[in-house]
Amino acid sequence: MAGNCGGIDLRLEASSRQREDNRNNRRKEPMTKTRSKKVVIKWLDNPEKQDYPAALSYLSLIYDGKKAANYVKRLKGAPAALFKAKDIFRASDLPLLGVSNSHVKQDQKKIESGAKLSPLLLVRDSANGKVVIADGYHRLCAIYFYDEDAIIRCRIV
DSSP: OTTEETTEEHHHHHHHHHHHHHHHHHHHHHHHHGGGOOOOOEEOSSOOTTHHHHHHHHHHHHSOHHHHHHHHHHHHHOOEEEEEHHHHHHHHTOOOOOTTSHHHHHHHHHHHHTOEEOOEEEEEETTTTEEEEEEOHHHHHHHHHHOTTOEEEEEEO
């Protein structure tokens, strides 16, 4: 008999599981709503001075020193650009760091206190079809926690 295993109708068992899943999802719903705490993201006009050495250090792990230095030089002269947080994540192919990360937590405190954040520094890696977050990964994760559609100020080359 199809759908029957050892006297138990599998359709009924699946239906019971679905109802239980629905009840569990309803119980979890209020917890996910706390994520949407409305905050205003404030941005500095320009990256901070320490962002460029940090970007160079990271880019030097991926590219040779000359190419990394050239990217940083170009980033210093690049105009400001705006992208949605979720689009930067998709283009970078990086995982979202959780709030248990101390740097993400620190950036969330800055956001909640109304402090201005430094723009992200991004590099288009056409050869690999990705965007490299040269500086600002933790800031991006902190912002995404509040709003995946948040507009991110950055410089991109």
